[in-house]
Each structure stands twice: as C-alpha cells, then as structure tokens.
Amino acid sequence: MLIFRTTRCCLGRRTSPTAALFRKYYLHNTGSSRPRPIKPTVPAGKRNESSEVGDNDSGHIETKPNEGILFFDNVFPLKLQWLTRIPFLNADTLLAESLKRVNHPDLALADPSSIIKRALPEKLPITVTTVLPRLREGGAFVKFRHEEGITTTELENTLKEYLKEKPIKPWFNPFRQVRAFLVRGKPWIEDLYRIPSSRVKVEFLPTSPETSAAELTQETLYSLFRRYGKLSEIVPEPFDSKVLPRYAYIDYTRVRFATMAKNCMHGYVVGTAEGGGKAGTLLKLSYEPRVKANWIWSWITSHPRIVLPLVVALLTAASVAVFDPIRTFFIRMHITHGLHLEDQPLYRWAKSWLSRGYDYIRLRKQGGDGDNLKIVWEDRQGAITQLQTWMIETADTFIVVQGPRGAGKKELVMDQALKGRPNKLIIDCKKIQEARGDSSTIAAAAAEVGYRPVFSWMNSISSMIDLAAMGTIGTKTGFSETLDTQLAKIWGNTTTALKKIALSHRNKKDEKEAQMADDEWLEAHPEYRPVVVIDNFLHKNNEGSSSIVYDKLGEWAATLTTQNVAHVIFLTTDVSFSKSLSKALPDRVFRQITLSDCTPEVAKKLVLQHLKPEGDEASAAEGEEKMSSTQMQSNIDELDSVIQILGGRLTDLEFLARRIKTGESPGKAVRQIIEQSASEILKMYLLDVDSASRTWTPQQAWLIIKRLASDEVLRYNELLLDPLFSNGEAVLQALEQAELITITSTNGRPYSIKPGRPVYQSAFEYLTDDEVLKARLDLAILSQLISTETKNVEKYENELKILGELPGTPSEIKPRTQYCLAKVMGSQIKIQQYETESGKLKKVLSDKF
Numbered sequence: 001m002l003i004f005r006t007t008r009c010c011l012g013r014r015t016s017p018t019a020a021l022f023r024k025y026y027l028h029n030t031g032s033s034r035p036r037p038i039k040p041t042v043p044a045g046k047r048n049e050s051s052e053v054g055d056n057d058s059g060h061i062e063t064k065p066n067e068g069i070l071f072f073d074n075v076f077p078l079k080l081q082w083l084t085r086i087p088f089l090n091a092d093t094l095l096a097e098s099l100k101r102v103n104h105p106d107l108a109l110a111d112p113s114s115i116i117k118r119a120l121p122e123k124l125p126i127t128v129t130t131v132l133p134r135l136r137e138g139g140a141f142v143k144f145r146h147e148e149g150i151t152t153t154e155l156e157n158t159l160k161e162y163l164k165e166k167p168i169k170p171w172f173n174p175f176r177q178v179r180a181f182l183v184r185g186k187p188w189i190e191d192l193y194r195i196p197s198s199r200v201k202v203e204f205l206p207t208s209p210e211t212s213a214a215e216l217t218q219e220t221l222y223s224l225f226r227r228y229g230k231l232s233e234i235v236p237e238p239f240d241s242k243v244l245p246r247y248a249y250i251d252y253t254r255v256r257f258a259t260m261a262k263n264c265m266h267g268y269v270v271g272t273a274e275g276g277g278k279a280g281t282l283l284k285l286s287y288e289p290r291v292k293a294n295w296i297w298s299w300i301t302s303h304p305r306i307v308l309p310l311v312v313a314l315l316t317a318a319s320v321a322v323f324d325p326i327r328t329f330f331i332r333m334h335i336t337h338g339l340h341l342e343d344q345p346l347y348r349w350a351k352s353w354l355s356r357g358y359d360y361i362r363l364r365k366q367g368g369d370g371d372n373l374k375i376v377w378e379d380r381q382g383a384i385t386q387l388q389t390w391m392i393e394t395a396d397t398f399i400v401v402q403g404p405r406g407a408g409k410k411e412l413v414m415d416q417a418l419k420g421r422p423n424k425l426i427i428d429c430k431k432i433q434e435a436r437g438d439s440s441t442i443a444a445a446a447a448e449v450g451y452r453p454v455f456s457w458m459n460s461i462s463s464m465i466d467l468a469a470m471g472t473i474g475t476k477t478g479f480s481e482t483l484d485t486q487l488a489k490i491w492g493n494t495t496t497a498l499k500k501i502a503l504s505h506r507n508k509k510d511e512k513e514a515q516m517a518d519d520e521w522l523e524a525h526p527e528y529r530p531v532v533v534i535d536n537f538l539h540k541n542n543e544g545s546s547s548i549v550y551d552k553l554g555e556w557a558a559t560l561t562t563q564n565v566a567h568v569i570f571l572t573t574d575v576s577f578s579k580s581l582s583k584a585l586p587d588r589v590f591r592q593i594t595l596s597d598c599t600p601e602v603a604k605k606l607v608l609q610h611l612k613p614e615g616d617e618a619s620a621a622e623g624e625e626k627m628s629s630t631q632m633q634s635n636i637d638e639l640d641s642v643i644q645i646l647g648g649r650l651t652d653l654e655f656l657a658r659r660i661k662t663g664e665s666p667g668k669a670v671r672q673i674i675e676q677s678a679s680e681i682l683k684m685y686l687l688d689v690d691s692a693s694r695t696w697t698p699q700q701a702w703l704i705i706k707r708l709a710s711d712e713v714l715r716y717n718e719l720l721l722d723p724l725f726s727n728g729e730a731v732l733q734a735l736e737q738a739e740l741i742t743i744t745s746t747n748g749r750p751y752s753i754k755p756g757r758p759v760y761q762s763a764f765e766y767l768t769d770d771e772v773l774k775a776r777l778d779l780a781i782l783s784q785l786i787s788t789e790t791k792n793v794e795k796y797e798n799e800l801k802i803l804g805e806l807p808g809t810p811s812e813i814k815p816r817t818q819y820c821l822a823k824v825m826g827s828q829i830k831i832q833q834y835e836t837e838s839g840k841l842k843k844v845l846s847d848k849f
Helices: 018-030 081-085 091-102 112-119 154-163 218-228 255-265 291-302 304-336 345-354 360-373 373-377 381-390 409-417 429-433 439-450 459-474 483-503 518-524 546-562 575-581 601-612 615-624 628-647 650-661 664-688 696-708 716-720 728-737 758-766 771-802 811-847
Strands: 067-073 126-134 141-145 178-183 199-206 233-238 249-250 281-287 398-400 422-429 530-538 566-571 591-594 739-748 748-755
Touching: 067 112, 067 154, 067 255, 081 218, 091 650, 112 154, 141 154, 141 255, 154 178, 154 748, 178 255, 199 255, 218 233, 218 249, 218 255, 249 255, 255 281, 281 345, 291 304, 304 422, 304 483, 373 601, 381 398, 381 409, 381 591, 398 409, 398 575, 409 530, 422 429, 422 439, 429 439, 429 530, 429 546, 439 483, 483 518, 530 546, 546 566, 546 575, 566 575, 575 728, 601 628, 601 650, 628 650, 628 664, 628 758, 650 664, 664 696, 664 716, 664 758, 696 728, 696 771, 716 728, 716 748, 728 739, 748 758, 758 771
Parallel strands: 398 566, 398 591, 422 530, 530 566
Antiparallel strands: 067 141, 067 178, 126 141, 199 249, 199 281, 233 249, 739 748
C-alpha cells in the first residue's frame, strides 16, 4: 500500500454554492473562465494505512461522509500478472519499489506514487488518505477527503481538465496518458487470479432480497459505460435464456477501458430515473475471457480435415528439404566407399605391413580360395567377356544372370566381370524379403543402399495416428505411408545419387561436353555409369508381400536403364524371371546369361586344385592331415567315378574337396553328401511339418522322386496326366522354385523334368532303396488314389440313380447308362487293385523297422 499526503485547500467559511466558489477563485487568480481552485494553506495531516485487499482485508474501501475514491489508470504495465503466481511474493509492493529505482521523475517516468502525485494538482481541495495499487489491472485506487460544500463530481471534472492540460505518460506506455475517474460504485478489491479482459460481464441484481432488479437496455448501458472508453459491442443475454441473474456483456476496444469501468462501476446502484426500476438495480461487474484471443487455435481444432493434411504436407516438404540431401549424400558415400576405412590408402598400407608372418600366411591362404576358382572362370571366360562388353555398350535393358543356387553367379559378376570397376551397388533381395513387417522391410531396404537417416518406426506411429483420425473425422489424414511409398522414396533417392556419381566424371571444360544435356552425356558415356547388382532376385517370390518389393525393384531398375543412369544386373535362380521383369520393361528383350553346372572335366580339375598342398603351416592351422603320394594318387583315380555321381555344382565340389583334405576317400565323402542331401529332401519336401506353406503335397513330391530315381529325365506333359497332378503346372513350378527339380524348356515350352541338383539323382535312388519309407509314402499315394476313385464311383452312382428315376426308361439314355456303368466298373477294379497293393505295403510296415 502506497500512502502519501497531499495539500488540503481551505476554502474559508463561504456559504455560496460550490460551483460558484470555484469559478470565483479561478477568475480572481487567472482571469480565465475555466475553473481552477486557488492555492490553500496546508495543515498537517495524519497518514493512514490500508491493506492491499481493502480495509481490514474485507475486499472493500470504506468511505465516510466527505470522502471519495478515484481510480487512476495506466499506473502499472498490464503484462505483469504472472508475478502474482510466485509464492511468498508481494507483487504490488515489489513492483512499486522496483519502479522507484528504475524511473526518473525528471523525465516523467515516475513510480506509482510519483505518477499519482503529479496527476493531482497542488490546488485541488482534497486530502489523500490512502493509495491502493492494483497490479493486475494496471492502476491504483486513491481515497481522499474533501470539505463540505464540494461534490466529488466537480472534483472529478477539475482533475480531468488538469490531466488534459498536463498529460502524464509513463515510460512503459508512452502513447497513452494517465486517466482518472471517480469511483461511483463500491469496488470489490480482490486478490484472486483473474486476468483482465476487454469484455466485462454486467449482472443486474436487486438492491434487497424483497425487491426485483430491472434488466437495463443497451441505451442505458451505453450511457453508463461509454465515458470510460470506446465500446465495440453490447451483447444482452438471450431473451429465452433461463440463467439468473440476468446479465449483459460490454465489449471495449481496449483492456484498460474495461479495467476502468469495472473498478468504477462495480456495486453501482442504478436509480429509477436512470432506468433501474422502482427499487433500483445493483450492478455487479466481472471480467469475461474473450474467445477471440484463441481464435487461431479454436479454428485449428475445429477443422481437422483441413489442418491435418496441411500439417502432413508441411512435414513432408520439410523432410524433403532437410533430410533428402543428407540421405543422398550417404547413398553416394555407400556406393563410392567414401566413408569406408578399409578403402583408404593409409589403411591398406598398414594392413599390408602388419600382415607379415603368420598373418601373411593366413591372408595368403584366404586368397588361395579365389585362385582355386580360376579353372571355373577360365571355363566361363565367354560369359565374363560378354558381361564386360555389355558394360561399355549403350543399351536400355536389363542384364540377367540366371542359374541354380551354388552355381557361382555372384562371384562371376562381382569378382570377375566387374573386377576393378568402381561405383558398384549390391542389393541383396534375400535380406529385404526375410525382414518381418513393413518397418523391418523399410529398414532392410534402406541399409542395402546406405539410405540414412531412416525413421522406419515412424511408419507404425503414423498408422496409429491415421487410425485415430479415422475414428474422429471419418477419413485418413494421409500421414502414414505405405510400404510401396516408402520403397519408392528410397529408390528415388538412390536414383539421384547414382546420377550424381555418373555425372561427376563429366568434364565441363570440354566445350563439346558442356553443350550436351545430362541425358545426352549419360547416353554417350555408358562406361561411366554405376552398376547396380540385384542379387537373389525373386527369392521367396511365393509370399504375399514379395510382389510389392519385386515390382518396385523392377520399376526402379527400368527407370535406371531407360534414363541411362546405371547398368542393372539381376542375379536369380528363378527360371520364370521374365514374367516379373516384363511388367517393368514389356517392350525390351533382356540380355541373359545362363550358368549351368561344370562339366566333369572342369569339376575334376577344380577338386584337384583344392587338393594341392599349400604348406605345412597352412595345413596345421586348419587341422588337416597330410596325405601320402600313394593316397593322393588313389584319390585321383577314384575321382573319375564319384564326379559323375556328384555332378558339377560348385558348392558340392568344394564340399567334396574339403572332406577329402580331412582324410576321407572320395567315395566315402560322396556317400555322406548323398545321405545329407537325402535327409534334406525328406525334411523339406516329404514330411508334413508345415504343409500350410507348401503348394504341393508329399504324395506329389514322392511320385516325382520315385520316377526320377528310375529315369533321369521325365516327360513334362506325361507327368501332368497322372491323377495326382490335377493342378500339375502350379505344383511343378513350386517344386522348381524350391529347387527339387529343374524344368527344361524348348521353343518356349517346358518339355522335360530333371533333378534340381546333380547329386539329387543319387539322393532319390538312396531314398527309394529304403523299403519302409517307400512303403509308407506309396501307401499314402494309394490312399489318395482310392479316395479319388471312391468319389468317382459315388458320382456315377448318383447319376445312375437319377437316370433310373426317369419314366419309361427312354432309349436315348441307354448309352449314357452304359457309360456310367463302365466307369463304375473301372473305378471299382482300380480300387480293388489299390487295396491289394495297400495290403502288401502294410505288411512291410508291420514287419520291418
């Protein structure tokens, strides 16, 4: 509470009216018609104190006769309400004391007490007894005492005239001056946390419980409240509202106008003459929050269908502008190995220096594995040369290297055809396809090309946001992105990186090249294009989500080739790859290299190359036994027979060589390989472990195995005539995809069936030699055949029953009746034969283990 004392004017003992007294003294001193009191004598007075919430903490300022209250505006800043939230802090006193230190009275930048002192003229005939600051409302109450014969209204008018002549503008609000109004009501001085607003709610209350209040009209409210500031609107309570007491809203253009009106008119009684009814109407004022302050947020929350897609668009634009250049940079570094330590010259020098001694022997031995394959590469030199030739030609089509698993496709392309060529990108479809879930698939695809940062977990969160939006606004926000969209982003950034790598070789100083467009330059220089190798293409192509991955890969590869950005090489074991790739390039003929197994001569040379001694230390390091020259010659003589059985598959040949080097004979090693292959066949194709994921039945697989055991080649169309292969083509394609069989085509049509691997021929014979296994699987085939024939008998019997019910037995149906009888007889004969064979097989199962 700020308390000070001003001068008090003694007007003598005049009996004339107050107005005449003011005019007389003003004319005597100034000669002007404008009233201003003369300078009085100043007797001593006593300083009174009051609480910040009124006298005796009552919330009101008590006034006696000849006392009044003024409210001064623009004394405090309005934006300091947050100070009242701090506990154990008297914000009003603190602010007043702080302003005293900051402000300078000579510059009209006074603290509250100084502002009020300067606002009160020295000749005003009042005695200030109390100053009560109102920090939240930016003003202060001033309680004063005056002599009899002078009304408070006249004192208010005189004060206004003075402030108009000598305006006071504080430093925090230099564009508006201090104003003062007489408090006409009984103000409620509370210290509740209520933020002033430009809207004031005026409630109409009765003056006593026995009376009723009148609802004031807009004209009456305007005449009462316009004096405090510019009004923007007066909103009365709806006529059909049941809310009591009745009220109205007064909207001011400024918050300070509302604070002045609230402090001066709260508790004012509107008399009968002013329209307040017979007993008068008591006005209760309070601040009402304005919705306009949050109209932006309200609009945003009220229009999610517009806002959410807009937010998604902004986030997408920000992601493209910020993260896409970073991702493109990391993809370039992944392709060019710019951030790989092992590709730096200093690292290679240190590695070569430290690889002496035992490490040198170990590294030399590791390099020997590559030397062992020289025989195979010499045999396939034509394919290697063809690939290298295609790399320097301008051709907007794919290069496909197809061959069975273990044929050395990746080694031929990466280690031989592209050896020494920079800027190679390898994408392993196996890692992408074996990832579970969309998030894992996105992360695996990004890792293959070096795409980072990747926020694969955001896909799950955005899907939850879309699900919530679906329940609230009825439509999806589009915030979540499908696997198709995410993969398109990854491949799109990779395309940008590949194009930048290719164009980095461009010599812009050359005038001829400088005039060429980027596409023309790329078409003219195929030797500078990066190479994209897509390994394990169509791996697990029978799964549902694989089509999305492979379709996007095919479309992306088509974009790279048609735009001359990069060469694309597909490595696949699937012979039906053209069906998938033709969707991307339907008007192109693919360049294809098919790798088959090695010839027996090359296979023997490869094994012998592996069997060459590599030094005592190297052998000891691997725990291998030394072989005598006699044993070595014996193994060489035995190789001719076992190579024919084993075939020319590289993986099988290397496995054979490792077993021979451990001391086994070639015959024993091949037998173990055959037994291991038979176990794999039994587990993967014949046992009903996971039949839901299979397209074939164990009976169908066993029938093919049994026939291939006796005949090395089966006729494709003859096998389709078997009763077990009603859906034969789909089953055979699935078994070829699973590598049990190999289908050979001629003139574009399949014509023969062979084992999937050469060693499988011997494995099939090994399985058929097991009488118990053969009896069990043959019994399953017979049971299926009996079931099929029984259904045929039932079908024809039902038809005969229908024909027998026809009246008169027409002669026209006799051929059909005889046909059905013959079919029933034929099926019954087959059932009897199958039953006889089943009995023999059951006897084998009951007699043998």
